[in-house]
Amino acid sequence: MQTLVQFISIEAIPPSLGDNTGDIDRLKKALQSNFAGRELVVPYARMAEVAGRFRQADFSGCAVICDMPGRFEIVDFLAQTPAVLPAMALDLGTTHLEASLINLLDGSILARGNRENAQISYGADILSRIHFAAGHEGLDKLHQEIINCINKLAAQLAGKAGLATEEIRALSVSGNTTMIHFFLRLDPYHLCREPYIPLVNDPDPCRAGDLGLNLHEEGVVWVMPSVGSYFGGDLISGILSSGLDQSEDTCMLIDVGTNAEVVLGNREWLIACAGAAGPALEGGVAKMGMRAGPGAIEHVKIDPDSGRIDFQTIDNSAPRGICGSGIIDLVAAFYLARIIDIRGKFRGVGYEDRFIETDEGLAFIVAHGHESANGEPVVIGQVDLDAMMRSKAAMYSILTTITNQVGLEFADLKRIYVAGAFGRHIDPRQAITLGMLPDLPLDTFEPIGNSSLAGAEQVLLERADRERCREMIRRITYLELNVNQEFMLRFSGSRFIPHTDHTLFPSVPFFND
């Protein structure tokens, strides 16, 4: 285990007339055997303090060492070796931040926490924030907002663990490429303009003090590298934590947010792509869409015979809306109950008491006003269904395009890892019914939770994993879907339930009208 920051206990031989090695040189000499073959450096800004503390501690105690590119840096010296070496792992999401505080001495989790991304006040989505950044001091504001937000999250975690934020000696950050640009205060201008080039994909580590983070000033900030503007470090984290890059069998990783990001590969090769899946899968559609949270309808069943509708909400609270997995369940159930046709349109047959007219056209009442949290019915309209159909079509087209690109078929995939909230809440059976996920045995699909955070935790603990990430971005072939003709063709066929070619979905009932 070679953690990003280490404590090394040493007992140096004190100076004497026969040994006039300088204090800093003495410290390096005592540490040398631990770092054979690599440079050991004391940064100028730390030299006077490190030397003073080393001498004050009578030349024995605990050196604090950071693993930096090409060398190890000695940044501190403590008389006693502390019992914890706290480091923070951060999943820096567009809407939410999720973090854990880890003791690098043993890998144990000291605290976990999350927080809304305060940048939302400057733009709900990435694109509007990129535009905001271009305006007067916009980048500064977005940068400062995210730093403040991380500082608050750090304070929250440190508080839970009974520590001061200044004791946190490292931070690993996993996020999409735009969020990383905001975090590092780098101009995101070219990220959303053809040919979509990041200012940097693999930034060298910096210091917490460089960014105004309220951690230990010399805390190392390690950023998970990205592959491109639309393929961020969060997905590299996913590959790392799923082990896709070391797998003997070919597997797939799916991470769905506003974009669907997909990686296919094994220990020999890796291919990746990303495409706009639309906000439907995040629960970002319609009036009633909501993120997975208390009161969100996450599962729905419709009995085609009795017409009875059963739903399940998160925390079993009164329903407030429908989250992504709930919408998938619902649309699949609509299809099986023949409420919608293969194009995803309301057939207008039966369930008359459930339909209402809204400003946006026909809508279906999932939960009546008397059942809901606020007395208003929870409804889903035709516009929502249309958005969902586009999303599911995009998703399936992406999966087919990337698999075909390498001459494989879905049946060749040993496992499909599904990351994030989407992976946690989705029922693969319903997604297959919709024709969103391929018709494979259900145990092929494996939810892996917040793999962006899991990867960030791993790199704090293991040098080999940090190297794996940098190696990975060199190995990944990135397929740009925006210019991919095959993707566009496949998209059309995928806009039906389950698909125009229903031999692709033998497990799904097919209706002719």
Place this chain on the structure above:
Amino acid sequence: MQTLVQFISIEAIPPSLGDNTGDIDRLKKALQSNFAGRELVVPYARMAEVAGRFRQADFSGCAVICDMPGRFEIVDFLAQTPAVLPAMALDLGTTHLEASLINLLDGSILARGNRENAQISYGADILSRIHFAAGHEGLDKLHQEIINCINKLAAQLAGKAGLATEEIRALSVSGNTTMIHFFLRLDPYHLCREPYIPLVNDPDPCRAGDLGLNLHEEGVVWVMPSVGSYFGGDLISGILSSGLDQSEDTCMLIDVGTNAEVVLGNREWLIACAGAAGPALEGGVAKMGMRAGPGAIEHVKIDPDSGRIDFQTIDNSAPRGICGSGIIDLVAAFYLARIIDIRGKFRGVGYEDRFIETDEGLAFIVAHGHESANGEPVVIGQVDLDAMMRSKAAMYSILTTITNQVGLEFADLKRIYVAGAFGRHIDPRQAITLGMLPDLPLDTFEPIGNSSLAGAEQVLLERADRERCREMIRRITYLELNVNQEFMLRFSGSRFIPHTDHTLFPSVPFFND
């Protein structure tokens, strides 16, 4: 030739939809072949600017690369490759600074200059400055004073070369260990206290901006490493520029200031020592002592038969005082003319018109008032002679002790390099007569000028030489004379002209009284 800072011209392939490498990653990739096997890093503070300039220059131009421990750092990008890459080499002396401005593109000298060390107002010698540093903000003042002084010298050199100081992209500094501590703002407290331990002997390079130097903010500051408190980087420079550490034959290097620093060795081994030689050899004794400069008596002859005294001054100006080499000449002439005895005491025989009584006892008039620059006679007193005798005894004892330490005799030395002003002005014949230098063929002695500056120039130009210096300080065995019994014993025998054992000086006439 691998200079400390380099310009590398590149033409990167511009980004396209098929190549979404980030700007910084693209720059690194284009440079990689030049730096195989070592990390190439863009420091956080430079990332945004380097990326911006690279893009603005349409991805081709000139990268500015610094050779730093364990890695190369890309600190700038220029659209056009400039015709000069100016770097400053500095000999940071206790009393004087001497510098040159070098074009790292071809090694040519752009300008030379020197300046008095402005710290003198806080203490003429090292020890009084160390004590001053311990007082209220003393270290800050001394540090600031030397930085200001270097800034002025840099402006002077840049002006001569028609450049701005901000164009200077590197600085190499060679100086004694205390001056380096002041320069780096490091506490010199333990330098003069047993067991005489520097805070650092081999500091890692830093940035001009870290120290408040008015060079290019990212200019690399490379400090010549030292061996101990009394054996500084100036002498490592001397070894480097004389080539002692690569010599097949065993040679000696002597550098005389307030301390006499001596290195003995060859490409197999190196041994060094330093001892207080007293200020006599720097011209720092007595009322009439002065540094080598216009009006300083540098050579003296006395005809024992006629009693006639001939002297020669620097620049042939009217005499103002006597410099170190003048005093050596004078004392040797006194001995040969039998004006002093073997103990260096005035014999009180003859030359009656030349003697006067002063507050400090008997003195000898070297130049009469009517000959001198200010109408006052230039005199040398018994106290001056006594100081000179101690100095020469110390010098010879140091040379004998170190040579004996390795089981050699003076005759085994192929060459004795004599550094600095002492080497430039001294007449080895007279120094042998005094018993200060060993009685060897005169062509054994080779003056090598300001080898501290010469070494500083070399390290700017050659990576191999930078590595040689760091290798050297590991190879050198340092002999601490302050606790050396043999040295103390030898000192007594050396307090006579030429020595109690006159078989050691066959070329010098011996008088019995």
